Amino acid sequence: MVKEPAHILMVDDDDRIRDLTKRFLTMKGFRVSAAADAASARRLMENMAFDLAILDVMMPGEDGFSLLAGIRKGPARDTPVILLTARGHTTDRIEGLRLGADDYLAKPFEPEELVLRCEAILRRAQKTAPPPDEIEMSGMVFNPVRGELKSGDERIRLTDAELQLLTILARNAGEPVSREDLAVLTSAGLERSVDVQVTRLRRKIEPNPKEPIHIQTVRGIGYRLMPD
Structure with missing residues (x-):
């Protein structure tokens, strides 16, 4: 039986970063769906299941923090999330973790590092059940x-x-x-x-x-x- 590749949602308003990242992740064996904003991402999540979501924080309109908070309250609440942002402030990292991010990677980043982080989170998600609320x-x-x-x-x-x-x-x-x-x-x-x-x-x-x-x-x- 052939194992299905992990399905990743890539959300970034920067066309170049979104396309290059999608291409690289696909080359590494992942199935990737991409969205340019939070609204498009929500529509994709309503119709498809994802093993991991990669969210840009600084997007026009609804930002990545708000999208993450919405994911954690919805039916896909257990989906692992990596946040991408050009901001490296500690407060942003704390906010992302508080909202339930599983990892945090600052731009610019090496695509290979993103792949390694994706693989580590997916391995962890396969091993463990969702943590209790308390x-x-x-x-x-x-x-x-x-x-x-x-x-x-x-x-x-x-x-x-x-x-x-x-x-x-x-x-x-x-x-x-x-x-x-x-x-x-x-x-x-x-x-x-x-x-x-x-x-x-x-x-x-x-x-x-x-x-x-x-x-x-x-x-x-x-x-x-x-x-x-």
Whole structure:
């Protein structure tokens, strides 16, 4: 039985980038449908199923953030999403992660890197079921959509870096995420900075931070979040 190629939705208002990316992804074995704006993308998603969506953030009219938010509330809510943007500000990255983006790549980008990120996300999506809306950890509850960690009625304050890290781990609950990926997907930038944020986050979550049961170290890889 021949395996169907993954179907990718490419949304970008720049004709050149959209066409070149579609051509490159197709050459790499993906099936690609393209849209020049959010409205066209919505029409495609109403009639076709996609394994992954690549959304440009800076589009005229409805931007990529708004389109992503709409996807996460609709029937295709579990579709993995990569955001593309010319803006490299930390606040944009945080906003994308808060809305449920799976990855974030700044323009200009190497097409080969985009392919590798697509392949990694698709492998991860095949392995894991959609994450729960809320994750419980020793009496604490984390809601990735709201970006909120609570102990009973008390909200636990998280820094932007801690929230980014916990959100990514929560969206891959039970699965190891490499330190390299965590450095790329958060504002940490360096793997060493990821380790520092993990230590700080453990102090807020773990019953005994010196013997963590929720944010576990996976030797030679990185970290994984284990809910109750």
